[in-house]
Structure formats: C-alpha cells, structure tokens
Amino acid sequence: MxxxxxxxxxxxxxxxxxxxxxxxxxxxxxxxxxxxxxxxxxxxxxxxxxxxxxxxxxxxxxxxxxxxxxxxxxxxxxxxxxxxxxxxxxxxxxxxxxxxxxxDLDSAPLEETGGIEARQVAKRLNHMQQAIRDQVDMRRRMLGAVSHDLRTPLSRLKLRLMLLDDPALVADMSNDIEAIVRVLDATQHYLHDKPPG
Missing domain, CATH: 1.10.287 (Helix Hairpins)
Known part of the structure; x- marks a missing residue:
C-alpha cells in the first residue's frame, strides 16, 4: 500500500x-x-x-x-x-x-468504543461476524443431518444386495454404495475438522 x-x-x-x-x-x-x-x-x-x-x-x-x-x-x-x-x-x-x-470466525468481537460512527461500524461488524458464524453452523448441521440420514437407506440397500443372485450386478451396486459412503465420510470429516485459522 x-x-x-x-x-x-x-x-x-x-x-x-x-x-x-x-x-x-x-x-x-x-x-x-x-x-x-x-x-x-x-x-x-x-x-x-x-x-x-x-x-x-x-x-x-x-x-x-x-x-x-x-x-x-x-x-x-x-x-x-x-x-x-x-x-x-x-x-x-x-x-x-x-x-x-x-x-478466524471465532475471534473475539471488536470493542465498540470511540465516536458514534466508530461504535456503529464496530457494532455492525460484530453483527456481521455473528451472522456469518450462524450461517456456517447451520450449514454444518444441515450437511451433518443429510449425511447421517443417507446412511440408513444405504445400509438397507447393502442388506438387500445380499439377496440378489447376479454377482456382477451385486459387485457394481456395492461399488456405487461404497463410493457414496466415501463421499459421506469425507463430508463428515470436513464438518468436524475446523478450518485452519
């Protein structure tokens, strides 16, 4: 600068x-x-x-x-x-x-000191930080719930695959289910790992 x-x-x-x-x-x-x-x-x-x-x-x-x-x-x-x-x-x-x-979204809020304008800007900046934090938390909870809810039907599909007589079809469908489970695991890992600060 x-x-x-x-x-x-x-x-x-x-x-x-x-x-x-x-x-x-x-x-x-x-x-x-x-x-x-x-x-x-x-x-x-x-x-x-x-x-x-x-x-x-x-x-x-x-x-x-x-x-x-x-x-x-x-x-x-x-x-x-x-x-x-x-x-x-x-x-x-x-x-x-x-x-x-x-x-770092979890950093301490800004002190609301100084003149009227400075306090208003600090207040709005703190409000924006809280709003962003709430949005990120809501997104994490939503993705976590979707990931958790998808595991139940995938487990049922795995059990039903055992009843099929076609080994090639069972292998292909098992691979697809495992790919979906890997994506869900990666999503869970992302949601529980904090981003570098």
Whole structure:
C-alpha cells in the first residue's frame, strides 16, 4: 500500500497546506502593512532617539511576528498530525478486525468504543461476524443431518444386495454404495475438522 494514498496522509497534507497558506498570507499582510511599534510608556516622541525608534520598530515588526508565526505554525502542524491520526485510528482498527475475521470466525468481537460512527461500524461488524458464524453452523448441521440420514437407506440397500443372485450386478451396486459412503465420510470429516485459522 502506498503510504501517500492513505486517509491519514491526505488529511495531514490538506491540513498542512491550509496552515502554510494561512501563515503565508498572514506574513505577507504583516510585511505589506508594517505594524507600528507599540507606544513606550513614559517616553514621549520628542525624547526618543530616531535610532532607538528604528531599532524598536524593526524588532517589533520583524522579530515578534516571525516568532509568533513560527510557534503558531508548529502548534498547528502538531494539532493537524494528532487530529489526522485520531481520525484514521478507527479505520486501522476496523481493517485489522476484518482481516482477523477472514482467518478466524471465532475471534473475539471488536470493542465498540470511540465516536458514534466508530461504535456503529464496530457494532455492525460484530453483527456481521455473528451472522456469518450462524450461517456456517447451520450449514454444518444441515450437511451433518443429510449425511447421517443417507446412511440408513444405504445400509438397507447393502442388506438387500445380499439377496440378489447376479454377482456382477451385486459387485457394481456395492461399488456405487461404497463410493457414496466415501463421499459421506469425507463430508463428515470436513464438518468436524475446523478450518485452519
């Protein structure tokens, strides 16, 4: 499976793209409008040296917005990663449960935890597992009953064959009956052997 095509990768890429775009536009807005420096309390414009004013202005306009954007960007990337991971975690859990169900029908049911949608999917998956298990059990019981019921008439046919005088006909019919019994034995063996898990 290509990791870039997973739901997590797509959600994370879209979230990251939105974050980068928003920050880029914010940075361009700050550069274009040049936010004025904050007023210094207790100092009037007449006593402030122009060099100090330029330094304060450049520090406020160029350093603080960049630091703010960097911190905000890192925080949003972390949040996007966490949200994308938490959204795709139930899907991974369902995938593992479906794979386990394909190998073993008697595996433990899936825990019905998480959000409303996740609990509904888990409940339906457990219901499907129980329905498949019931169908397989019903099929085994039906085939077992048919196999058992066919043995009685076959035994009677064997007894009646002993009363016939034609040895060739008796041999042919005995071979046919033995073939049917072998099929029934194979069916019983299949029904009582658990499939490999």
């Amino acid at each position: 290509n990791p870039s095509r997973t739901l997590f990768a797509r959600l994370f890429t879209v979230s990251l793209g939105a974050i980068v775009l928003a920050h880029g536009l914010t940075y361009l807005w700050i550069l274009h409008y040049r936010i004025p420096p904050p007023p210094r309390l207790g100092i009037t414009d007449q006593t402030l040296d122009p060099a100090q004013a330029l330094e304060a202005s450049s520090h406020y306009v160029l350093v603080w917005p960049k630091a703010m954007l960097a911190f905000q960007g890192l925080a949003l990337v972390g949040i996007a990663w966490y949200v994308s991971r938490s959204l795709t975690r139930p899907l991974k859990r369902f995938s593992r449960a479906a794979e386990r169900l394909g190998h």
